[in-house]
Structure formats: structure tokens, C-alpha cells
Amino acid sequence: MAGSKSKSSRVTLIDVARKSGFSPSTVSIVLSEAPLSRYVAAKTKERIRKAAQSLGYRPDVFARSLRSRRSHTIGVLVFDISDPFCVLILRGIEKTLQSTSYLPILMDAQHDREQFERYFDLLMERRVEGLIVVANWLFDEGGLLERLKDRHMPTMVVGRDVSEKNIGSVIVDNETGGYIAVKHLYELGHRRIAVIRGPGALSDSNRRWNGIHRFAGEHSLQLDEKLVRQLPGAIDPISGFEGGVQITEDLLRSRQKFTALVAFDDLTALGAIRALSGAGRSAPRDCSIIGFDDVPLAALSTPGLTTIRQPMEDMGSAATSRLLNALGNSRVTAEVSTNLELLRPALVLRDSTSRLA
Amino acid sequence: MAGSKSKSSRVTLIDVARKSGFSPSTVSIVLSEAPLSRYVAAKTKERIRKAAQSLGYRPDVFARSLRSRRSHTIGVLVFDISDPFCVLILRGIEKTLQSTSYLPILMDAQHDREQFERYFDLLMERRVEGLIVVANWLFDEGGLLERLKDRHMPTMVVGRDVSEKNIGSVIVDNETGGYIAVKHLYELGHRRIAVIRGPGALSDSNRRWNGIHRFAGEHSLQLDEKLVRQLPGAIDPISGFEGGVQITEDLLRSRQKFTALVAFDDLTALGAIRALSGAGRSAPRDCSIIGFDDVPLAALSTPGLTTIRQPMEDMGSAATSRLLNALGNSRVTAEVSTNLELLRPALVLRDSTSRLA
DNA sequence: CACAACTATTGAATCGATTTAATTAGTAGA
DNA sequence: TCTACTAATTAAATCGATTCAATAGTTGTG
Numbered sequence: 001m002a003g004s005k006s007k008s009s010r011v012t013l014i015d016v017a018r019k020s021g022f023s024p025s026t027v028s029i030v031l032s033e034a035p036l037s038r039y040v041a042a043k044t045k046e047r048i049r050k051a052a053q054s055l056g057y058r059p060d061v062f063a064r065s066l067r068s069r070r071s072h073t074i075g076v077l078v079f080d081i082s083d084p085f086c087v088l089i090l091r092g093i094e095k096t097l098q099s100t101s102y103l104p105i106l107m108d109a110q111h112d113r114e115q116f117e118r119y120f121d122l123l124m125e126r127r128v129e130g131l132i133v134v135a136n137w138l139f140d141e142g143g144l145l146e147r148l149k150d151r152h153m154p155t156m157v158v159g160r161d162v163s164e165k166n167i168g169s170v171i172v173d174n175e176t177g178g179y180i181a182v183k184h185l186y187e188l189g190h191r192r193i194a195v196i197r198g199p200g201a202l203s204d205s206n207r208r209w210n211g212i213h214r215f216a217g218e219h220s221l222q223l224d225e226k227l228v229r230q231l232p233g234a235i236d237p238i239s240g241f242e243g244g245v246q247i248t249e250d251l252l253r254s255r256q257k258f259t260a261l262v263a264f265d266d267l268t269a270l271g272a273i274r275a276l277s278g279a280g281r282s283a284p285r286d287c288s289i290i291g292f293d294d295v296p297l298a299a300l301s302t303p304g305l306t307t308i309r310q311p312m313e314d315m316g317s318a319a320t321s322r323l324l325n326a327l328g329n330s331r332v333t334a335e336v337s338t339n340l341e342l343l344r345p346a347l348v349l350r351d352s353t354s355r356l357a
Numbered sequence: 358m359a360g361s362k363s364k365s366s367r368v369t370l371i372d373v374a375r376k377s378g379f380s381p382s383t384v385s386i387v388l389s390e391a392p393l394s395r396y397v398a399a400k401t402k403e404r405i406r407k408a409a410q411s412l413g414y415r416p417d418v419f420a421r422s423l424r425s426r427r428s429h430t431i432g433v434l435v436f437d438i439s440d441p442f443c444v445l446i447l448r449g450i451e452k453t454l455q456s457t458s459y460l461p462i463l464m465d466a467q468h469d470r471e472q473f474e475r476y477f478d479l480l481m482e483r484r485v486e487g488l489i490v491v492a493n494w495l496f497d498e499g500g501l502l503e504r505l506k507d508r509h510m511p512t513m514v515v516g517r518d519v520s521e522k523n524i525g526s527v528i529v530d531n532e533t534g535g536y537i538a539v540k541h542l543y544e545l546g547h548r549r550i551a552v553i554r555g556p557g558a559l560s561d562s563n564r565r566w567n568g569i570h571r572f573a574g575e576h577s578l579q580l581d582e583k584l585v586r587q588l589p590g591a592i593d594p595i596s597g598f599e600g601g602v603q604i605t606e607d608l609l610r611s612r613q614k615f616t617a618l619v620a621f622d623d624l625t626a627l628g629a630i631r632a633l634s635g636a637g638r639s640a641p642r643d644c645s646i647i648g649f650d651d652v653p654l655a656a657l658s659t660p661g662l663t664t665i666r667q668p669m670e671d672m673g674s675a676a677t678s679r680l681l682n683a684l685g686n687s688r689v690t691a692e693v694s695t696n697l698e699l700l701r702p703a704l705v706l707r708d709s710t711s712r713l714a
Numbered sequence: 715c716a717c718a719a720c721t722a723t724t725g726a727a728t729c730g731a732t733t734t735a736a737t738t739a740g741t742a743g744a
Numbered sequence: 745t746c747t748a749c750t751a752a753t754t755a756a757a758t759c760g761a762t763t764c765a766a767t768a769g770t771t772g773t774g
Contacts, residue, residue, distance in 0.1 A: 012730060023754045028732060036733090039751050061482055062428075063730035066419040067759050081447065082653065087439045094467060103479060106463040110451060122460060126418055241657055267657065274659045296439065297654040300598055300624065302631045369760055380724045385762055393763085396721055420760035424729050721770075728763080737754075744747080 011057045020051035027052075031059065065127070074323065075123035075131045076104045080111040083136040084295040085312065089158050092316020093132060100324060102129070111236060124153070130323045134316075135160035154326040156319040161203055161340055168326075170319040170341045172310040174204050177345035178211025181262050181290050181308050184347055186221060189356035190260035190288060194227040196247050196272070198264035199234055205264065208292065212262060226256050231264055240264065244271020245278075252279050259287060259356055266291035266298045266307055273301070273352065288353035304350030311343050318343065368414045377408035384409075388416065422484065431680065432480035432488045433461045437468040440493040441652040442669065446515050449673020450489055457681060459486070468593060481510070487680045491673075492517035511683040513676040518560055518697055525683075527676040527698045529667040531561050534702035535568025538619050538647050538665050541704055543578060546713035547617035547645060551584040553604050553629070555621035558590060562621065565649065569619060583613050588621055597621065601628020602635075609636050616644060616713055623648035623655045623664055630658070630709065645710035661707030668700050675700065 016031075017024045022044060029036045030048045037045070051057075065071050076093055078086050090106070097104050105128060109116035123131065131153055157169045185193055195212060198205030216223050229251065231243040244263060248271065251258065263269035269291030273283050283289045283303055291298060294309035318341055373388075374381045379401060386393045387405045394402070408414075422428050433450055435443050447463070454461050462485060466473035480488065488510055514526045542550055552569060555562030573580050586608065588600040601620060605628065608615065620626035626648030630640050640646045640660055648655060651666035675698055 010730090013732095014730080024731085025733085025754050025756095026752085029753090032732075034732075036752095039753085041752065044752080058482055060423070060730050062419045062423040062484070063759090064732075065759095066417070066423055066761085067730080067732040069732095069759075071419075081438075082444045084441070084654075090438065090465065091467060094465060098472075104464075106465070107461075108447065108451060108463070110448060115455075125415055238653070238657070270657045270659070274657075274661075277659045296595070297441075297657065300595070300627045300631075300654065301658050302627070302634045304631075367760090370762095371760080381761085382724050382726095382763080383722085385760095386723090389762075391762075393722095396723085398722065401722080417760050420729090421762075422729095423731085424760080424762040426729075426762095715774105717773090719770100719772080722768090724765105724767080726764090726766100729761090730759105732758085734757080735755095738752085740749105740751080742747105742749080744745105 010060070011055045013057070013059070015055055016048065016052045016057050019055060020048045022048060031057075032064075069127075071127040071129055072101055073103045073105050073126065073128045074320075075126070075128035076106045076134065077116065077119055077123065077131065078106065078108045078134040079116060080136055081108040082111070084297060085136050085159070085293055085310075086134050087296070088312035089134050089316040092313035092318075093134075093158075093320045094316075095313070096317045096320035096324070102324070102327075128153075130154045130327050131156070132319055132323060133157045133160075135162075154323055156323045158315050158319045168319070168322055168339070168341070170315050170322070170343065171204075172315065172345050173342040174207035174345075175211035175214070177292060177308045177310075178208035178213075178262075179215045180211075180345060180347050181208075181292065182212045182215045182221070184306070185260040185262065185288060185290060185353065186215070186219060188260070188288060188353060191221065192224065192227070192258045192260070193221070194251055194256075194258040194261040195223065195229070196244060196261065196263050196268050197228065197230040198268075199231050201233060205231075208264070224256070224258075226254065227251065227258050231268065238267060240267035241271040241274075244268035245275045246271075248272040248275035249278070252276075252281075260353070261287055261289050263289060263291050266293045266295045266305060269305055269307070269352070270297075270301055273303075273305075283352045284354035288356075290353055294348050298348075299350065303352045306350045306353040307348050309346045309348045311346070315343055367417070368412045370414070370416070372412055373405065373409045373414050376412060377405045379405060388414075389421075426484075428484040428486060429458055429460060430462050430483065430485045431459045431677075432483070432485035433463045433491065434473065434476055434480065434488065435463065435465045435491040436473060436493055438465040439468070441654060442493050442516070442650060442667075443491050444653070445669035446491050446673040449670035449675075450491075450515075450677045451673075452670070453674045453677035453681070459681070459684075485510075487511045487684050488513070489676055489680060490514045490517075492519075511680055513680045515672050515676045525676070525679055525696070525698070527672050527679070527700065528561075529672065529702050530699040531564035531702075532568035532571070534649060534665045534667075535565035535570075535619075536572045537568075537702060537704050538565075538649065539569045539572045539578070541663070542617040542619065542645060542647060542710065543572070543576060545617070545645060545710060548578065548713075549581065549584070549615045549617070550578070551608055551613075551615040551618040552580065552586070553601060553618065553620050553625050554585065554587045555625075556588050556590045562588075565621070581613065581615075583611065584608065584615050588625065595624060597624035598628040598631075601625035602632045603628075605629040605632035606635070609633075609638075617710070618644055618646050620646060620648050623650045623652045623662060626662055626664065626709070627654075627658055630660075630662075640709045641711035645713075647710055651705050655705075656707070660709045663707045663710040664705050666703045666705045668703070672700055 013024050013027055017027045027048050030040055030045050107119040109119055135157055155167045161169050161171050197209050229247045261272055263272055269289050272289050276283055276287055291305050291307035294307045298305040298307050370381050370384055374384045384405050387397055387402050464476040466476055492514055493516055512524045518526050518528050554566050586604045618629055620629055626646050629646050633640055633644055648662050648664035651664045655662040655664050
């Protein structure tokens with residue numbers, strides 16, 4: 001075809017300059033919409049854009065980033081993508097980023113702390129302009145975020161409360177969640193309610209318990225200590241399931257009576273259902289069970305799991321918006337407002353809970 | 358501190374050159390292990406490395422890529438990351454890439470075809486050196502890969518058979534999978550076996566059916582046409598579940614007798630279990646159910662789902678290895694060997710199937 | 715001893731953009 | 745008339761590496 005170099009070398013800015021009859025400088029200014037483009041005549045702009053278009057010009061990301069010292073990327077570091085909890089958060093992040101000029105660079109630390117740090121460094125090397133850490137409940141708080149503090153990189157953490165200078169967090173209101181969970185069971189008539197608390201090291205765990213406790217206090221509901229158990233420290237995404245199985249088996253063996261159970265999260269709840277079934281009982285007939293999170297598979301189990309939903313997609317969006325906000329104000333002194341953002345949980349009614357006969 | 362410039366400007370190659378006493382050229386050659394480094398004296402190398410180390414030098418990715426025309430990255434394009442099927446494949450890819458100098462750049466098309474193309478272009482713009490497409494069963498075959506063919510970019514597709522020039526695929530041996538599935542039920546004594554086939558447009562679906570059919574032929578097992586149904590075209594990752602519910606309800610209503618059911622995949626199987634339970638029956642007591650895939654949640658449902666495992670992590674690894682291989686031979690003419698790689702499925706025994714009473 | 719071949723290192727060009735300071739022209743105010 | 749400012753455009757420097765051709769020095773060989 002006429003005009004198309006047989007050598008399929010890339011189309012560069014200079015090609016556009018030649019074709020449009022303006023200098024590379026002007027072309028650059030127009031196409032990258034630099035501040036100076038205010039002074040460029042409208043006709044010039046148009047002609048340059050047309051030339052670029054007709055040549056199919058795409059700026060070279062590397063050259064651009066090298067000179068401008070901007071990457072137009074945001075690092076998204078997930079601690080363990082196999083945790084179903086994460087996926088919807090990612091969706092929220094991606095959707096929010098879509099309308100901007102930022103590109104997410106997603107890395108999965110595969111539940112490995114070293115990997116996490118390695119990828120963290122890689123993201124820094126790639127000069128991401130901001131960072132979103134998706135921290136599932138396995139995320140070890142101790143010191144892992146130390147290095148985040150050093151760099152002055154606007155950072156948001158989703159799913160974990162990390163109150164540090166220049167680091168913002170978005171999490172669900174765990175206390176309210178716990179409150180709602182028992183409230184639901186209470187309103188169904190249950191009074192002997194077992195609770196499987198999360199690992200003690202997890203702040204989520206304690207907050208949810210606080211909510212449960214507060215409700216109990218307000219309604220003079222007796223929480224029998226013998227019916228309150230705690231998951232051991234978690235190792236991988238499904239250890240919650242196994243913990244749920246074991247603790248529930250143990251509760252059943254103990255011959256304590258209970259007609260309902262609040263599980264720390266959905267996986268624990270699924271474990272409880274499994275244990276119940278193993279003992280020849282079933283939910284909700286013999287025992288109502290409520291989970292927490294509303295991970296996708298909660299809707300797919302039989303019975304469908306009644307649970308407290310974390311608005312995961314919203315959490316992703318909220319974190320991203322705040323990050324963008326910090327980035328927009330002034331890139332140099334970008335500071336994420338430090339405070340914590342709490343999102344409201346919601347009760348999702350399915351079939352694992354029922355009115356006490 | 359002594360030596361540390363208060364202005365925290367980056368450490369560049371020139372700084373290392375100054376400190377080590379060699380020229381930038383030599384430093385570059387040594388640190389990037391270019392071919393010429395064969396001729397650099399061992400002592401020189403050592404001194405340069407030490408200088409770089411002590412300054413904390415990290416090469417600038419953008420400058421490097423600009424000049425060398427290499428990005429050291431591999432694009433990983435997932436059609437829908439919320440499909441549990443994908444996650445383990447990703448893990449396989451990442452693990453294989455870890456020991457190399459390639460960095461995966463992961464993008465999630467969020468089940469949106471336009472998004473897929475947008476991200477595809479973005480990856481090209483970022484000059485990835487190879488591409489891995491993780492295509493779950495929702496991936497629309499028609500024409501979506503057209504553009505892959507144009508660019509001469511080494512490409513592997515996981516989870517879908519795309520036989521195109523210069524595109525390799527890695528999938529599970531679906532026919533064998535189907536064969537194993539009925540075989541298992543047959544050996545448990547089942548003779549009246551229902552089958553929920555996948556959407557007709559899906560080649561997976563037909564292959565699995567072929568396997569089932571072949572087994573039936575070899576063992577003169579009668580497959581009652583009235584017990585064979587087909588899922589409608591899929592829309593989102595969980596439409597298999599709903600399809601499973603509806604078809605199973607329909608089968609139950611039809612009053613045809615069957616003691617076992619082969620579901621197209623795990624989600625469909627979970628749907629079948631749900632429908633069974635809705636009709637007051639349960640698996641495996643009233644009907645044995647076998648799924649396909651072994652997605653993570655198959656182990657968490659009650660009863661645990663007996664299923665045919667796709668070796669997803671291996672599939673990811675295999676695809677990556679072959680891509681690396683193509684990349685290694687000669688970057689310019691890198692060609693992925695076109696042929697399809699079939700991985701063996703395996704029966705995973707859990708509790709949703711049992712011997713016919 | 716001349717010539718090649720190899721070792722060891724470097725100067726200078728280059729990748730493709732952005733950005734700064736400079737240039738020109740026009741126009742308004744003192 | 746001179747200054748000051750704005751509008752419109754551009755030449756040239758720059759970002760931080762890689763790479764190629766060039767330069768010596770050294771060794772081998774016929």
C-alpha cells in the first residue's frame with residue numbers, strides 16, 4: 001500500500017511530525033495534552049491528531065515513562081489470590097481504574113511473605129505511582145508493612161486495618177457485622193448460640209466478637225462460655241474450613257446443647273455444616289448456621305449459606321477512589337488521608353438459618 | 358550519613374561507573390550480563406558488582422527497555438478471574454515464571470470481550486514478549502483470537518483448544534475425563550445414569566460426551582436419551598449452577614428413574630445437589646453425582662464432590678514452559694509449536710457418589 | 715616478523731519520547 | 745517608542761540505560 005513502509009518499524013513521534021508538518025515538540029505537546037497545549041492553535045491540534053490517527057501512532061510507553069518520570073500505573077498487590085475473598089475486591093479496583101488513565105499492575109504473592117516482598121520491590125522498580133494492597137485475613141500484620149512506610153508512596157490497604165502514617169485502609173465494619181449476625185439468630189428465636197471466633201491475632205476476629213457481645217448485653221442474651229470457641233492461627237485459605245469442622249465436631253461431642261452457630265467466616269460455616277452432616281444432623285433443621293463474608297461459593301452450597309456480606313466490590317472501589325484522590329491532588333506530596341474507612345456489612349438471607357421450632 | 362546524597366535522586370549507571378572507576382559501557386555490560394561480558398576480567402566484574410551493591414543500584418526498567426527493545430515481561434490475560442477455574446492455572450504460571458527473569462503482567466478482562474481487546478492492546482503496547490491467555494469455558498471462540506494471529510507474538514492458550522498458526526494450547530483430555538466419570542459410576546453399580554452435557558458451542562462439552570459415549574459402547578451401557586440434557590449457552594461463571602438446578606429439577610419432574618448423574622462441571626453438579634435437596638432427596642443416598650474440574654470449592658461442599666480433576670496448576674506450568682521454550686530459542690522468530698497438549702484428568706473420590714444399594 | 719585472533723575496555727550513537735528555554739509575531743498599555 | 749505580555753511554535757537538552765565500532769594490548773602461528 002502507498003505510504004506504508006514495508007519495513008514494519010514502529011511509528012514514532014517523528015513520523016507524525018513529518019506527516020503533519022509540525023515539529024516533534026508540538027506533536028508531543030498536543031498528543032500528551034501537556035499544559036502548553038493551551039497555546040496550540042485548534043487547527044494545529046486537529047491536523048496533528050489526524051496525522052497520528054492515520055499513521056496508527058501509539059506512543060512508546062518506555063520512552064514516555066523514562067522522560068516524564070511517570071508510569072501511569074498503579075500496583076495491586078494481592079496476598080493470596082486463591083482466597084475467594086479477594087476476587088471481588090479486585091473487580092472493584094479494576095472497575096474504578098477503568099475510567100482513568102492508570103493501568104493496574106496486578107501481582108499475587110501466593111500466600112508467601114517473601115514473594116510479597118519481592119513483588120513489592122518489583123512494583124517499586126516499575127515505578128508505580130500508587131499501591132493497593134489486598135490483604136485477606138491471612139495477612140500477617142507484624143512488620144510486613146514496615147517497608148511501606150519508608151517509601152513515600154501513597155498506599156491503600158483493603159481488608160485489613162493498618163493505621164500507619166500515609167497508609168489508608170478500607171475494611172468492613174466488623175463489629176456491626178457480628179452484631180447483625182447474632183441479632184438475626186436471636187430474632188429467629190435462638191437462645192443457645194454457639195460462636196466460633198477467628199484466630200486471636202486477627203483484629204477482625206475481636207471486633208466481630210465485640211459486636212456479638214454488645215448485642216448479647218443489650219438483650220440479656222446469655223452466651224455460654226462453653227459454646228464459644230476459637231480458631232487456631234490460620235495457615236492457608238482453607239484452614240478455616242478444617243477448623244470449622246473440628247470445632248463443630250468437638251462441640252457436638254461435648255453434648256452442650258445449641259440450636260444455632262455464628263461462624264467466623266463462610267469457610268468456617270461450611271466446615272460446620274460438614275461436621276453437622278457427619279453427625280447425622282443437618283442445617284438448618286437441627287442447627288442454624290450463619291457465616292461471614294459472602295464469598296461467591298456461599299450461594300452455591302446446599303443449603304445456601306445465610307451470611308453477613310462484606311461489600312467487597314465497594315471496598316475495592318472505595319480504596320481506589322481514595323488513592324486516585326491522593327494522586328490527583330499533587331503527585332509529589334500525595335498523601336492518603338490516614339483514617340480508616342468502614343463499610344457497612346449486610347445480612348444475606350439464604351437457607352442455612354431458620355426459625356427455632 | 359557519609360556518602361548518601363541528601364537529594365534522594367536515583368542511583369544511575371553513571372554513579373556506579375564513577376564509583377567503580379570503569380566506564381558506563383563496561384558497567385552496563387557486566388550488570389546486564391550481556392554477551393560481551395565474556396571478555397570482561399573477573400576482577401573488574403567483581404569490583405563493579407561491589408560498587409553497584411554498595412550504592413544500592415537498581416537499573417531503570419524504562420531506560421533499559423527503551424534501548425534494548427525488550428520488556429522482560431509476559432502478558433497473562435485472563436478472561437474472567439472470578440471463575441474459580443482460573444486461579445490455580447495462574448498459580449502454575451506464576452510458579453514457573455518465578456525462576457526466570459520474566460515478570461508476568463496479569464490482566465483480567467472481567468468477562469467482557471471489549472475489555473479483553475482493550476487489555477490485549479495494552480499488553481502489546483507494553484511490549485510483552487509473550488502472551489498466555491487463560492480462557493475459561495465462557496470464552497467465546499468466534500474470532501476473538503483473530504487479532505492474535507496478526508501479530509507475531511508467541512502465544513499460549515490454556516483451557517481452550519485454539520489451533521491456529523503460532524498459537525499453542527494446553528487443555529485437559531476431556532474425552533478421557535468423560536470416560537473416567539461414567540466408568541466410576543458404572544463400577545459403583547449404576548446403570549440408569551443421567552448426563553448433563555455442556556453448552557453445544559463448547560468443544561469441551563462434546564469431547565466429554567464422546568468419552569462417555571465411548572465407555573457406554575464398550576460396556577453395552579444403555580444411555581437413555583431422555584436422561585441426557587444439555588446446558589444452554591453460558592453467560593456468567595455461575596450460570597452452570599443455575600442450569601444444573603433447573604435441568605435436575607426437570608429430570609426429577611419427568612419421573613424418569615436414574616440413580617446417578619454426570620454433570621458437565623462442578624458448578625453444574627452443585628446445582629444438581631441443590632435441586633435434589635429441594636425435592637427432598639440427597640446425594641449420594643438417592644442419587645450419585647459426579648462433577649468435572651475439581652475447583653477449590655468442590656472439597657468444601659457437603660457432601661464433598663466426587664469429580665474429575667483438571668490438573669490446573671500443571672496446565673499453567675505446561676503452557677508457561679512451552680512459551681519460555683519458544684522465547685528462549687530465538688526471540689525474533691519465536692514460534693510456539695502449534696500442537697495441542699493434552700493433560701490427563703484424574704478421578705477425585707469424595708462423598709457425592711456411592712455404590713448402588 | 716608479520717598477521718591474525720583473542721582479550722579487555724571504552725567513546726559515542728541511539729532508543730522515543732518530554733520538557734525547558736528560546737524565538738517570533740502580534741497587541742495592549744505607559 | 746518602549747516595555748510587557750500573550751500566543752504559537754520549535755531547537756536542543758535530557759531521561760538512563762544498551763550496543764556497536766574502535767582501540768589497544770597480548771598471544772599464537774606459519
